[in-house]
Amino acid sequence: MIEITVIxxxxxxxxxxxxxxxxxxxxxxxxxxxxxxxxVSVGAINAVHALTGITPLIEHKEDGFLSCVIPDHLSDEANEKIQLLLEGMVVSLKTIEEEYGQHIQITFKKQEVE
Incomplete structure (x- = not known):
């Protein structure tokens, strides 16, 4: 199963x-x-970089692991664009989950400390 955690x-x-x-x-x-x-996920990361010039912290492994962390202290304009792109990614992933729920699970968590 693919497990996705959005924080x-x-x-x-x-x-x-x-x-x-x-x-x-x-x-x-x-x-x-x-x-x-x-x-969907790699496309969102690429879009963030191409459309905002911001490079997220990315970790990618051969076993299918991918993580993406958005840098802190961005301008409001950059952050707004990034959020729109990532929310679009979440909508697309939820659509996949609705159709193939036995193969993918999305979990949403709150960051404990900012």
Whole structure:
């Protein structure tokens, strides 16, 4: 199962997300759930960088793990753009979860300390 954790700060802004696991929906190379999650998440990270010039802190491993942390102390304008892009990612991931819920689970958490 793909497990996604989205962490929001006290202001409800997305501060980070992490994705791990595999969907096991189909054989490697034909797994549309894994492909969809990868396309949506990596596309969001690429969009953040291309459209804002901000480079999130990214960790990516061969086993399917991906994490993305948004830097602190951004301008309001940059943060607003980033939040819109990440909220779009969440909508897309929730759509995948609605259709393939036995292969993907999204959890939302609050950041404990800002």
């Amino acid at each position: 929001r700060n006290q202001s409800e802004m997305i501060q980070s997300f992490a994705i791990s696991g595999h969907a096991f929906f189909a054989k490697r190379g034909k797994d549309i759930v894994c492909a969809g999650v990868s396309a």
